Amino acid sequence: CVLGPNTYMLRRVGIAASVAAAGAATLQRRAAESHAAAPAPESLAAQRPPSVVRVAPLDDPPDVTLEYFALRGLGELPRLILELTGIPYDSVYHFGTGVYKPYAPFGQLPVLRDGPLLICESGAIARHLARKACIDGGDAADKARVDMFFELAKDLTSKKSGIHDPASADGKRLAAMLATAEANCGGAHFVGSSTTLADVALFHALHTFDEVAPGSLEPYPKLKAFVKKFAAQPAIAEYLHSDRRVPLTANEDGKQPHSGLPGYKFKEPLRPGTYATPWSPPGA
Numbered sequence: 083c084v085l086g087p088n089t090y091m092l093r094r095v096g097i098a099a100s101v102a103a104a105g106a107a108t109l110q111r112r113a114a115e116s117h118a119a120a121p122a123p124e125s126l127a128a129q130r131p132p133s134v135v136r137v138a139p140l141d142d143p144p145d146v147t148l149e150y151f152a153l154r155g156l157g158e159l160p161r162l163i164l165e166l167t168g169i170p171y172d173s174v175y176h177f178g179t180g181v182y183k184p185y186a187p188f189g190q191l192p193v194l195r196d197g198p199l200l201i202c203e204s205g206a207i208a209r210h211l212a213r214k215a216c217i218d219g220g221d222a223a224d225k226a227r228v229d230m231f232f233e234l235a236k237d238l239t240s241k242k243s244g245i246h247d248p249a250s251a252d253g254k255r256l257a258a259m260l261a262t263a264e265a266n267c268g269g270a271h272f273v274g275s276s277t278t279l280a281d282v283a284l285f286h287a288l289h290t291f292d293e294v295a296p297g298s299l300e301p302y303p304k305l306k307a308f309v310k311k312f313a314a315q316p317a318i319a320e321y322l323h324s325d326r327r328v329p330l331t332a333n334e335d336g337k338q339p340h341s342g343l344p345g346y347k348f349k350e351p352l353r354p355g356t357y358a359t360p361w362s363p364p365g366a
């Protein structure tokens with residue numbers, strides 16, 4: 083791997099400046115027009131076309147497009163990788179189902195376009211992006227350890243409901259896995275001495291716990307400090323307050339059983355910039 087994460091980050095600094103200079107006013111105007119034309123979507127069931135937020139110079143379409151619903155779900159880890167590494171991309175937000183069916187390789191989202199490549203499966207997308215940005219681990223041993231923590235992060239997320247009920251079976255399993263993560267946390271990194279996919283995946287899981295159950299990381303001081311430090315990195319801090327970051331929905335907080343499409347109700351208002359700019363698939 084010859085590229086370092088900083089290669090993309092340097093480009094992102096220039097992009098941020100050009101977007102601020104040329105794009106902010108346009109996006110605000112579009113958001114205002116869109117607002118006037120249609121009420122803000124309150125859930126994923128809103129009847130709207132997909133929208134896009136471009137993280138690249140407005141006149142320079144990026145090679146990479148990530149499509150997912152206007153949800154965190156399986157799209158949030160790829161988004162976090164793109165944001166952390168500074169890869170320029172279009173972030174597409176779908177509402178309802180259907181638009182992607184003709185071209186999504188397995189008929190579902192997320193999908194990632196990277197030049198001529200069209201990739202589905204969230205794990206494959208995350209690994210592709212990690213390889214592209216050289217955060218997949220240095221040697222074979224580190225790559226294997228990155229994969230171990232990637233899987234641990236998935237397991238943690240699968241037991242999210244346990245964060246609200248420590249006495250439940252999921253709660254006990256989750257506590258055991260959090261203790262494992264705490265024991266393996268090397269401060270700012272889980273593998274080696276620089277950021278890898280392992281850190282992004284664990285941040286995604288742990289930061290969500292902290293959001294849906296504030297204080298739940300108190301018994302795990304290393305994990306709590308890791309999340310705080312990761313969130314404070316300029317690229318992540320900016321993202322978390324940007325139009326690209328969507329709120330959680332009721333289905334995602336682990337407090338009640340998943341209730342299908344109606345349960346994807348936003349817990350906070352969607353930012354106007356997230357849904358202001360309509361998007362169509364290439365060639366449509």
Ligand SMILES: N[C@@H](CCC(=O)N[C@@H](CS)C(=O)NCC(=O)O)C(=O)O
Nearest residue numbers: 155156179189190191192203204205
């Ligand atoms: N194993 C796939 C699962 C993809 C998946 O279940 N996608 C769901 C949303 S989370 C979807 O597209 N549902 C709508 C549909 O099937 O049309 C992955 O990890 O990407």
